[in-house]
Amino acid sequence: MSLVKPFLSFLASLRSRSLSVGIALTMIAALLVSAFVGGFTVTVLKQEQMYKEVRNAVSDKAILLANSLINPVWNYDMVSVVTIVDAAFLDPQLVRVTISTQADQQAHFFNRELPGNRQGKLFTVRQLLVRNGELIGEVELESNSLLKEQEFEEVRWIYTGIFFGQFVFALALVLIAVRIWVLRPLKRLSAFSSRLAAGDLDQPLRWRRTDEIGQLAMQMEEMRKSLNLAFAEQRV
Numbered sequence: 001m002s003l004v005k006p007f008l009s010f011l012a013s014l015r016s017r018s019l020s021v022g023i024a025l026t027m028i029a030a031l032l033v034s035a036f037v038g039g040f041t042v043t044v045l046k047q048e049q050m051y052k053e054v055r056n057a058v059s060d061k062a063i064l065l066a067n068s069l070i071n072p073v074w075n076y077d078m079v080s081v082v083t084i085v086d087a088a089f090l091d092p093q094l095v096r097v098t099i100s101t102q103a104d105q106q107a108h109f110f111n112r113e114l115p116g117n118r119q120g121k122l123f124t125v126r127q128l129l130v131r132n133g134e135l136i137g138e139v140e141l142e143s144n145s146l147l148k149e150q151e152f153e154e155v156r157w158i159y160t161g162i163f164f165g166q167f168v169f170a171l172a173l174v175l176i177a178v179r180i181w182v183l184r185p186l187k188r189l190s191a192f193s194s195r196l197a198a199g200d201l202d203q204p205l206r207w208r209r210t211d212e213i214g215q216l217a218m219q220m221e222e223m224r225k226s227l228n229l230a231f232a233e234q235r236v
Helices: 004-017 019-074 078-088 146-197 212-235
Strands: 094-101 110-113 122-131 134-144
Touching: 019 078, 019 094, 019 122, 019 134, 019 146, 078 094, 078 110, 094 122, 146 212
Parallel strands: none
Antiparallel strands: 094 110, 094 134, 122 134
């Protein structure tokens, strides 16, 4: 908080010194806020989409694994169970596979876990083992989102670059437009006003614009004519 007031004072001093600096700072602030809000919104939406995709992928894996394990679990065929689970663990995102049976609810029929794969956000999915309409057990699968998060980081840097490029391009366009349509005309009017103050009333202000600055220019030209006429009458 101690730095806020000095910073605001600094901005105020810059604005008081130069209209162009004030406009530039305002545009930069507005575009930065827009870019930040847009970037944050896109990041959140993309992240939620990523986690949804991971969750769906884990559910699909659990269904496939459960279908493969129904008969081996029913027959207590541990060799086949180990073979199937080993094949499942070829997926580097898989963290844990736990199999339970209806016959023994107190102890797991089978459990394998790779603690080193506990990275990123973890998703746990349970899938029932049903054989001929009879519930024989359950398989629980735990998987991480590390690979997707790494892909997301790469995409996020790309989006950051895009938003930064848009920010620079938009800022350049706005500043060019402000310079052409506001600052240059105001500088011209300021020079004309200085000539009037110095007593140069003979050079008319030729202005073709009909916007607000053009209306101001016409009023200044009318003032020049009135002053020139008044001084001419005094000389007579």
